[in-house]
Amino acid sequence: MKQNSLPSIATLLLMGLFMTACTKTNPTNPNPGGGNTTAQHPNFICQHQPGAASLTGQFVLFDLDHDTNAEKKYFIVSLIPAGTEFTDSAAVIQAPQSIDSLATGWPAQVKSAAMGTTRNIMTDAKNAVTYSVPNPWTYAPVSTSTNLYRKLNDPVYAGGKAGQKPYGNSPFSTVYYPQATYTPYSQAWRDITYYFKDGVFTDNTAGGGLRSLDTLFVGANAIPWTTIDQTVYVDYQVAATAIYYRKYFFFDWTNWKYYTVNEVQNRKDYLSYAPVYYLRWEVKTYSLDKFCKWPQGWSKK
Numbered sequence: 001m002k003q004n005s006l007p008s009i010a011t012l013l014l015m016g017l018f019m020t021a022c023t024k025t026n027p028t029n030p031n032p033g034g035g036n037t038t039a040q041h042p043n044f045i046c047q048h049q050p051g052a053a054s055l056t057g058q059f060v061l062f063d064l065d066h067d068t069n070a071e072k073k074y075f076i077v078s079l080i081p082a083g084t085e086f087t088d089s090a091a092v093i094q095a096p097q098s099i100d101s102l103a104t105g106w107p108a109q110v111k112s113a114a115m116g117t118t119r120n121i122m123t124d125a126k127n128a129v130t131y132s133v134p135n136p137w138t139y140a141p142v143s144t145s146t147n148l149y150r151k152l153n154d155p156v157y158a159g160g161k162a163g164q165k166p167y168g169n170s171p172f173s174t175v176y177y178p179q180a181t182y183t184p185y186s187q188a189w190r191d192i193t194y195y196f197k198d199g200v201f202t203d204n205t206a207g208g209g210l211r212s213l214d215t216l217f218v219g220a221n222a223i224p225w226t227t228i229d230q231t232v233y234v235d236y237q238v239a240a241t242a243i244y245y246r247k248y249f250f251f252d253w254t255n256w257k258y259y260t261v262n263e264v265q266n267r268k269d270y271l272s273y274a275p276v277y278y279l280r281w282e283v284k285t286y287s288l289d290k291f292c293k294w295p296q297g298w299s300k301k
Helices: 009-023 147-153 155-161
Strands: 044-047 058-063 073-082 085-098 115-117 120-122 127-130 138-141 169-173 189-195 200-202 230-238 243-252 257-268 276-287
Touching: 044 115, 044 230, 085 230, 085 243, 147 155, 147 189, 155 189, 155 200, 169 230, 169 243
Parallel strands: none
Antiparallel strands: 044 058, 058 073, 073 085, 115 120, 120 127, 127 138, 169 189, 189 200, 230 243, 243 257, 257 276
16 A cells, blocks of 8 residues: 655644744833723923922822823822932822723813913913812813913013013022122012913012013023923022022923922121022933832823
């Protein structure tokens, strides 16, 4: 009888195993986001306001730039302390969650924000999204009788930016310039509203007009203001002097950078007068990789 020329089943199995071994490649993770298939990119940060007042050194980062609220996320960070002061970096204290976990009913069409706190977020010069526990988000115009509305919309206070979207608001000290003859230092605070993309600010004074952000403080031109998106700040105490100072953070999401501005104390001596102590500012620049350990899936856009 003629022998069957077809290979045996055992031979076929061996050939299959050999071919598999020769063509095997390392598999890729189809879902590196750990269950979240939507990439997250921060586009808003504000002071954290879990209760009646903001907590010192806690901020909320949002990614609002999505069509559905399920994809709009936020997480919370707290600055890392260094004695009575703070470092320039933060630790994540609440992992990313849907914006609906703060309150339900965020207006889905709102995909960016102007300034504010966790519970009270201005979306432009006239409208805000707010909530109080356990109520849902409310999207409504700001009362025209408030100082907030006035400083953003009245040309007497907002100058040429009246009615235009702001990108931050914070108190900032006045600038003192020592003179050859004795000049006392009387610190005052300015109510600064930032219009970063135009490189200008207002200070909520009648007729104050628009001023270049390069003049905000001594050394301010070290920051490329038109690239900045938002700002937050923290107060801290220097143990050696028991004096409180302020640290500002300015964020540039596009170029993935942030800048810190620390108040520092300077001294001017005058004959026959007590020394005058006044503020100057120290600017530092970092990659946003240093700001915090970004949650999985969050990165530069």
